Amino acid sequence: MIRVLLADDQQVVRLGFRMVLDGEDDIEVVGEVGDGTAAIAVAEELRPDVVLMDVRMPIMDGIAATSVVAQRCPEVRVVVITTFELDEYVVGALRAGAAGFLLKNIEPSALIEAVRTVVRGDALVDPAMTRSLIDYAMRQRDEPAGAVDPQLLEQLSSREREVLTMLSRGMSNAQVAAALFLGEATVKSHVSNMLVKLHLRSRVQAVVLAYETGLVQPGTVGYADLLKDV
Structure with missing residues (x-):
């Protein structure tokens, strides 16, 4: 059973999400809160599988x-x-460690699938927000490409660096596998190993780091397929 905590200051939104999610045999809403501080406390207490977190809430966002x-x-x-639909929220959420980012006008079926997707360990960003996410992150960061110590990537194998470079240019797992003559399962394993070594929670954070270390340069990313098949 997938256990979900709802964090939103609008009761009607929480009610709507609960009605959608509780209708599924494999999903259970275990709690509701109306502010960020309460979300932290209840998440620590209940340890749900997923927290659906609103951006603008009182006390703590x-x-x-x-x-x-x-x-x-x-x-x-x-x-x-x-x-x-503001890119800075997407970037802020992902850098804060979020597994995904969705808009509230999401279809009920898509919301259900999103919960299942992140529980599987995959990252998720609403398709309406994906195209400009990485370009926005690169425009807005305080430091130029290469300002973050590139030695951070030295712990990666040469193959893992190669995979990261390809992912940063918008290639899907399938495309990377075809280019390197590898199985998709092998590519996925490389991605997982990278995240562990770099202490990151999603491939999006890995791509941002690739830009920040200068491994790839702004303008080379095609983001449409970046989160297609983690």
């Missing part, structure tokens, strides 16, 4: 709460949900 939950409860997958 969802981005700050996501960061704390990711640190204190690393096994909990946080999906940030908002009505605001």
